Amino acid sequence: MRSLISRVTLVAALAAGLASCGPKSETVTADDMTQGNPNAKVTVVEYASASCSHCAQWNEEVYPAFKAKYIDTGKVNYVYREILTPPNEVAAAAFLMARCAGKDKYFQVVDSVYRAQHQMFQTGQFREGLLTVAQSAGMSEEQFNACVTDEKGLKALNDRVQKYSKEAKIQGTPTFVVNGKKVGPEEGGARTLAELDAAIAEASK
Numbered sequence: 001m002r003s004l005i006s007r008v009t010l011v012a013a014l015a016a017g018l019a020s021c022g023p024k025s026e027t028v029t030a031d032d033m034t035q036g037n038p039n040a041k042v043t044v045v046e047y048a049s050a051s052c053s054h055c056a057q058w059n060e061e062v063y064p065a066f067k068a069k070y071i072d073t074g075k076v077n078y079v080y081r082e083i084l085t086p087p088n089e090v091a092a093a094a095f096l097m098a099r100c101a102g103k104d105k106y107f108q109v110v111d112s113v114y115r116a117q118h119q120m121f122q123t124g125q126f127r128e129g130l131l132t133v134a135q136s137a138g139m140s141e142e143q144f145n146a147c148v149t150d151e152k153g154l155k156a157l158n159d160r161v162q163k164y165s166k167e168a169k170i171q172g173t174p175t176f177v178v179n180g181k182k183v184g185p186e187e188g189g190a191r192t193l194a195e196l197d198a199a200i201a202e203a204s205k
Helices: 002-014 053-061 063-071 088-101 106-123 126-136 141-148 151-168 193-203
Strands: 033-036 042-048 076-082 175-178
Touching (some): 033 106, 042 151, 042 193, 063 193, 088 106, 088 126, 088 141, 106 126, 126 141, 175 193
Parallel strands (some): 042 076
Antiparallel strands (some): 033 076
């Protein structure tokens, strides 16, 4: 992966130190990747990294039930926001690839990366793992290579990570924010469906 995404590393590293400013109101923009009902009373934001094992675990164990209960029913507007955690270049390449695949395939690609995460970390074959995910989403190797080394995409990713970090004071991934209020401790961490149930119920009042 080094030769392929070495240009990612520098930009990704700039986003490694997360700012500690106070949280602001959650404003969904055109850059956000969303699911569910955009007009829902409750907005659930997940700040996560493609290289975060806790995020992958939440995606496998909690997300399916959360999606069925809240996203598919239109009860919430779910927003996924990208944060970079070590190895930053792997997370950055995964997010660039997911965005290149298009909004209609973004969540499918992120899910596939999470599912491939354990094997990639065990083998160290990050490029091969990500390329397999890209190809399963219909991208050629040429498109994949161009995507993860695109300077415009890198700058946009870096800008988003810095913006999100300043607004939400992210200390760890995943971090969940329901209508502007963090669920659980400040340092974040995977939340159970019951914890999200409670936060959504409170925000729905």
